[in-house]
Amino acid sequence: MDQAINIDIGTSGIRAQLLDLTDSSVLRTAILSRNPLPGANVVDHMDFAISYGQGTAHEILISAVNSLIKNLKPENPKRIAVCGNPIQLSLFEGVEIRDLAFAGKNALEKMHVKPPERNGHIVSGNEIGLCADVDVIIPPSIRHEIGADALAMMIKTGFLDSSETCMVTDYGTNAEMALKVDDKIYTGSAAAGPAMEGQQISKGMLATPGAIADMQLSAGGWQTLALDEKLRLVEGPKINLREGTFKPSGYPVKGITGTGVIALMYAGLLTGIIKPPHIEGGRIRMEKGITFTEEDVVEAGKAFGALRAGHLTLMHEAGIAYEDLETMYMCGASGTYVDPHKARFTGIVPATPKRIVQCGNTSLELAKDLAFDPDYLTCLNDMKKSILANHIMFASSPTFAAIYIQEIAFWNEGMPLEKYNTNLERSGIQPIPKKLQENIIEKRYERDIRELGKSLEIMEPKCGFIATIRCSGCDTCVKGCPEEALSRENESFRINTARCLGTACRRCEERCPEKNFSISDFKLDSKDVENCKSNFAPV
Amino acid sequence: MIRHIDLAVQKIFEMKEKEPAKFKKLIDEGIMIGLGVDLGDRNKEVTTADQIKENNRPKDLEYAAVAEAVIAGNRPEATKLTTGLLEKGKDPTDLVLNALMPGIQTVCELYDIGESYVPEILLANEALLGGVELCQEKIGDIPSQGKVVSLVIVGDLHDIGKNIVAAILRANGFDVVDLGRDITVEAAVETVKAEKADLVTGTTLMSTTKVGLKDLAEALESEGVPVACGGAAVDRHFVETFANSVYGKTPLDAVKIAKKICAGKSWEEVRKELH
Numbered sequence: 001m002d003q004a005i006n007i008d009i010g011t012s013g014i015r016a017q018l019l020d021l022t023d024s025s026v027l028r029t030a031i032l033s034r035n036p037l038p039g040a041n042v043v044d045h046m047d048f049a050i051s052y053g054q055g056t057a058h059e060i061l062i063s064a065v066n067s068l069i070k071n072l073k074p075e076n077p078k079r080i081a082v083c084g085n086p087i088q089l090s091l092f093e094g095v096e097i098r099d100l101a102f103a104g105k106n107a108l109e110k111m112h113v114k115p116p117e118r119n120g121h122i123v124s125g126n127e128i129g130l131c132a133d134v135d136v137i138i139p140p141s142i143r144h145e146i147g148a149d150a151l152a153m154m155i156k157t158g159f160l161d162s163s164e165t166c167m168v169t170d171y172g173t174n175a176e177m178a179l180k181v182d183d184k185i186y187t188g189s190a191a192a193g194p195a196m197e198g199q200q201i202s203k204g205m206l207a208t209p210g211a212i213a214d215m216q217l218s219a220g221g222w223q224t225l226a227l228d229e230k231l232r233l234v235e236g237p238k239i240n241l242r243e244g245t246f247k248p249s250g251y252p253v254k255g256i257t258g259t260g261v262i263a264l265m266y267a268g269l270l271t272g273i274i275k276p277p278h279i280e281g282g283r284i285r286m287e288k289g290i291t292f293t294e295e296d297v298v299e300a301g302k303a304f305g306a307l308r309a310g311h312l313t314l315m316h317e318a319g320i321a322y323e324d325l326e327t328m329y330m331c332g333a334s335g336t337y338v339d340p341h342k343a344r345f346t347g348i349v350p351a352t353p354k355r356i357v358q359c360g361n362t363s364l365e366l367a368k369d370l371a372f373d374p375d376y377l378t379c380l381n382d383m384k385k386s387i388l389a390n391h392i393m394f395a396s397s398p399t400f401a402a403i404y405i406q407e408i409a410f411w412n413e414g415m416p417l418e419k420y421n422t423n424l425e426r427s428g429i430q431p432i433p434k435k436l437q438e439n440i441i442e443k444r445y446e447r448d449i450r451e452l453g454k455s456l457e458i459m460e461p462k463c464g465f466i467a468t469i470r471c472s473g474c475d476t477c478v479k480g481c482p483e484e485a486l487s488r489e490n491e492s493f494r495i496n497t498a499r500c501l502g503t504a505c506r507r508c509e510e511r512c513p514e515k516n517f518s519i520s521d522f523k524l525d526s527k528d529v530e531n532c533k534s535n536f537a538p539v
Numbered sequence: 540m541i542r543h544i545d546l547a548v549q550k551i552f553e554m555k556e557k558e559p560a561k562f563k564k565l566i567d568e569g570i571m572i573g574l575g576v577d578l579g580d581r582n583k584e585v586t587t588a589d590q591i592k593e594n595n596r597p598k599d600l601e602y603a604a605v606a607e608a609v610i611a612g613n614r615p616e617a618t619k620l621t622t623g624l625l626e627k628g629k630d631p632t633d634l635v636l637n638a639l640m641p642g643i644q645t646v647c648e649l650y651d652i653g654e655s656y657v658p659e660i661l662l663a664n665e666a667l668l669g670g671v672e673l674c675q676e677k678i679g680d681i682p683s684q685g686k687v688v689s690l691v692i693v694g695d696l697h698d699i700g701k702n703i704v705a706a707i708l709r710a711n712g713f714d715v716v717d718l719g720r721d722i723t724v725e726a727a728v729e730t731v732k733a734e735k736a737d738l739v740t741g742t743t744l745m746s747t748t749k750v751g752l753k754d755l756a757e758a759l760e761s762e763g764v765p766v767a768c769g770g771a772a773v774d775r776h777f778v779e780t781f782a783n784s785v786y787g788k789t790p791l792d793a794v795k796i797a798k799k800i801c802a803g804k805s806w807e808e809v810r811k812e813l814h
Contacts (some may be wrong), residue, residue, distance in 0.1 A: 039746070043772075047746040101747040104721025107694030395696040395744075396720075405699055409656035423658045426612075504746045510776035 006367035009084035011173040028452035036064035038502030081137040081370035086147040131533040152366035157329035164326035171334035179314040190310035207333040210254035215263040226387040258334040265525040266342040294302035301411025308347040309403040328353040333448040411434035462526035477508035602638035609642025612662025621670040631674035643710040664706030683714035685801030690750035691720035698745035742770035764804035
């Protein structure tokens with residue numbers, strides 16, 4: 001039986017599948033519930049790679065991918081196809097990333113960085129350190145800023161073939177978005193932040209079993225819906241928002257995922273319990289030890305705001321009105337599981353499209369297509385040349401800045417929507433529609449991953465960064481780690497890289513009273529690297 | 540004794556006639572004290588938006604109109620009114636200090652009590668700048684609390700935070716040289732020397748670029764000009780890893796830092812007081 005593997009390398013997790021080439025079916029799925037690199041977003045991942053060596057970052061990522069491959073137990077893999085944003089794919093392949101690391105040109109000119117081509121190509125597994133020496137297919141970036149993941153969402157939803165005015169968004173940590181008007185495409189990438197994937201929320205988690213993913217109004221309160229071991233929605237605890245109580249029942253929950261955050265914000269805003277940036281009573285309790293805090297409201301607000309500002313910026317640049325939108329395609333786990341009504345209420349989907357289509361994880365699907373048919377790569381490379389894309393860099397767009405500043409005031413300062421709209425109109429930008437349009441909702445797949453195969457395994461990356469440090473053992477560093485990523489046994493220290501917040505945090509280093517702790521002394525644990533490798537012999 | 544009470548009563552009646560508002564307020568306060576209300580707290584609470592506007596409103600009606608235009612964030616109006624007043628021969632320095640500045644001061648005070656929001660500060664700042672630039676053409680430098688250079692460090696373009704900092708510093712009477720974004724250490728040092736600045740504010744949103752702030756602070760050490768650092772990627776611990784710098788979490792922190800530095804305090808002292 002000939003097999004192949006498709007992998008989606010995301011900023012908040014990695015998904016991989018084992019495919020049967022003889023009947024084009026999915027055999028098994030394995031998910032890494034976090035990205036193994038230190039840091040909570042791609043910029044932090046890049047900063048880690050630049051500060052501690054791109055080689056180290058590459059090795060961590062490859063080890064994690066190896067552990068997924070091992071878990072899939074392939075027997076006769078012919079090839080591996082990957083997809084993801086240009087940063088993750090470059091770190092995976094071990095090529096230049098510095099051209100993606102700085103928004104301003106001055107830093108790049110000073111370093112004389114030459115951006116790589118990033119065409120679709122094939123490398124050998126051995127060459128990049130994979131345990132399987134097979135062809136590894138890497139899809140192209142359309143342009144410097146528009147990666148293979150953006151290409152995937154445009155192709156796999158039908159957006160690219162549509163003749164309507166439509167929009168597509170991949171609801172992830174870095175929300176890729178595109179708007180199509182006639183044959184012109186406007187793209188952007190909003191740093192929505194990990195809140196969309198449930199991370200950076202105090203009790204947040206990826207869309208994995210035990211995660212609250214939705215909430216529905218029922219007799220006696222809001223009924224939470226959680227994901228079970230097969231990623232289906234089942235009833236969890238019931239929450240009474242007004243009384244601030246919960247009734248523990250149903251499926252045991254461990255935390256809340258991005259769509260759960262959207263549902264909770266919707267419920268809170270609708271009932272008036274949440275008045276950004278405040279929560280009546282200071283917090284919402286969902287289950288013993290699981291609460292949603294005011295900091296979470298602000299964190300979610302930042303993500304919602306970046307999405308709404310991004311969408312409006314694209315429409316403004318394309319010169320269309322909200323009412324012109326025919327279809328909205330939603331991708332990614334959050335885009336699939338979220339209730340579109342709640343998504344529109346919170347602003348992460350425009351209020352006006354006549355049709356909303358929920359499309360699942362498109363990145364993994366594109367990788368699957370490539371794994372089945374490697375010749376498709378030529379087709380993608382041709383597409384790269386023909387797509388007329390106009391990329392709007394939100395970081396330097398005055399339109400985005402003018403809108404985002406309203407979002408900051410709306411979510412962080414409680415500015416009313418009326419003022420938001422007045423301010424927009426003064427800047428010559430159309431206001432946010434207050435009324436939600438009637439629309440058709442089309443849910444194409446039950447899960448974000450279209451086909452799971454016979455089994456689904458969810459694992460945590462176990463890559464360790466180790467060092468021997470002679471000190472008094474006061475454990476200020478261990479106790480100070482906000483993610484419980486650091487542990488110590490006598491003089492041996494160990495950092496769980498996937499949990500570590502990376503260069504954005506460094507509390508362990510900065511708080512050491514003996515000034516003895518230095519992250520640069522840490523090395524990748526070679527035992528972990530070996531353990532990740534599988535022992536099958538590729539043919 | 541009796542004589543004193545007589546006098547007091549007489550005064551009270553006089554006040555009731557001449558200043559009925561003050562009289563009523565004192566009576567109300569008396570009742571409240573009788574009810575056990577702590578007036579110290581109460582007074583703070585009742586600072587209303589109207590009171591703030593009233594306290595800052597210039598007496599001169601033409602000046603008040605300029606201040607209104609700034610509060611409304613109406614740059615064309617602020618520019619038009621300022622031009623008119625300058626043509627009438629009004630002193631440009633006086634115009635800045637007593638017509639334009641009270642406008643932005645009002646917006647900032649309203650912001651402090653939650654009656655105004657960041658977008659309005661930015662709009663008011665735009666209106667203020669329209670007027671200030673016209674006055675500056677007439678007289679050159681306007682007396683200020685000190686000179687601050689504001690920038691987003693090399694490699695980064697995210698400048699919303701920097702714009703807010705610059706606006707609030709201006710509102711507090713600082714002369715702000717806004718260098719913009721993606722600014723190299725060399726360009727910043729050159730401006731600091733040319734402008735004889737007292738302080739630099741450097742911000743960044745990206746973790747990949749924050750090291751530029753360290754380079755900047757170190758490059759400016761010999762000039763004796765410290766760097767106030769902030770932005771999403773920056774925190775106190777990071778700033779404490781290098782000298783000649785102070786961390787600020789909010790735009791209002793930038794004002795605190797600038798006031799202290801311009802009053803002659805060293806960065807070490809300011810850090811001790813604020814970190």
